[in-house]
Amino acid sequence: MSIIHFHLISLSVIVPLFNERESLPELVGQLYAALGENEMRTLFPAPFGFEIILVDDGSTDDSCALIGSMIAERPELRLISFQRNFGKTAALSAGFMAATGDYVCTIDADLQDDPFAIKEMIKKVQEGYDLVSGWKQQRKDPLSKTIPSKLFNTVTRLFTGITIHDFNCGLKVYRKEVTRRLELHGDMHRYIPVLAKWMGFRIAELPVSHRARKFGTTKYGSSRFFSGLFDFLSVLFITRYLRRPMHFFGMAGLISFFSGFIISLYITLDKILLNKPVSNRPILFLGILLLILGVQLFSTGLLGEMLSTSSSRGSSFAVRETLNLTAGQAKKFGAAD
The missing domain is CATH 3.90.550.10 (Spore Coat Polysaccharide Biosynthesis Protein SpsA; Chain A)
Structure with a gap:
């Protein structure tokens, strides 16, 4: 042939x-x-x-x-x-x-x-x-x-x-x-x-x-x-x-954390200046949630930065056989020609 x-x-x-x-x-x-x-x-x-x-x-x-x-x-x-x-x-x-x-x-x-x-x-x-x-x-x-x-x-x-x-x-x-x-x-x-x-x-x-x-x-x-x-x-x-995940997660985390901080500051000033009760206020729980979410998003961004610098390329398929490929081509798939 x-x-x-x-x-x-x-x-x-x-x-x-x-x-x-x-x-x-x-x-x-x-x-x-x-x-x-x-x-x-x-x-x-x-x-x-x-x-x-x-x-x-x-x-x-x-x-x-x-x-x-x-x-x-x-x-x-x-x-x-x-x-x-x-x-x-x-x-x-x-x-x-x-x-x-x-x-x-x-x-x-x-x-x-x-x-x-x-x-x-x-x-x-x-x-x-x-x-x-x-x-x-x-x-x-x-x-x-x-x-x-x-x-x-x-x-x-x-x-x-x-x-x-x-x-x-x-x-x-x-x-x-x-x-x-x-x-x-x-x-x-x-x-x-x-x-x-x-x-x-x-x-x-x-x-x-x-x-x-x-x-x-x-x-x-x-x-x-x-x-x-x-x-x-x-x-x-x-x-x-992809190459700067902190720019995405960091910005979202900053907005969330800052929003939670403003809410917490407002509740604190209400307590100090007007002696309003802090407990049983839904806005308090919202502030805490935003603070926690902000920290988590920051952490995700940092992990993404580390992964983006150490990621490796892999194949998402498994080859059963190849036909009529050169030795170099077949070697890429780990399959006998």
Whole structure:
């Protein structure tokens, strides 16, 4: 079996998937057509090579077996298979770790995104951007998905100041420097443009065509909205206070402690000057509560400062097997190739 020369890889395409067996043959065929040398020759001065990293997020429909059979004929394919379903964020993190190309593209496995848009997105990156996100202007999804998505995008734009329209589009192209520095947890894949912008990378948006789902059903239920809310709050904190948690907790603690001090001083003066009773006054308990809360918030800020200087990066997934990765790629996951 011939193996692609890894040093010639210009583009790594990452495909997170979960129970998409029916879509995979058509998707791989479209990717090979879109990434053909004739398509990409004008974008790269050196000989163009690519790899397609399929990250199986614990599928139960024999997707792994199908990918294994395709690798025999398509050596550019790679497989990373998880022990169980860890979520899209973990799948993207694994793909980023394995990617060796100068450019990295992510695309969903459900055939709703058009692989032929990758070329135009790479052109946009080469204009000087670090991340180009797709914008599904004419989305082919039911209202149960489009309305919450519009709400999500509006709120995210409002709070982050980033003026792109579709934060959660699965089709994105990055420079390798971006994916090397991204640290994703929970369901933070939705906020990749926010995290990239916070790190100082230049981001842009490009309209892309969107197609109706051809096989299967969506893998995201109503529970994603709650997890998305919690991750949104986490991202806001990370992008503003990750390296200075005392600025957040310290300010809140100062306001609480000062408010409690003013209330306690007022009660004390009432007792001294007007001889009013101190016990059985609800405001007394409020003052004590605010004083205690202020001290606790200060303590939390100090602990956060200490943790932020000693935190270590770890993986939030477990890999069962890998196929057709180089020794260096496989070593990153501690799995035999």
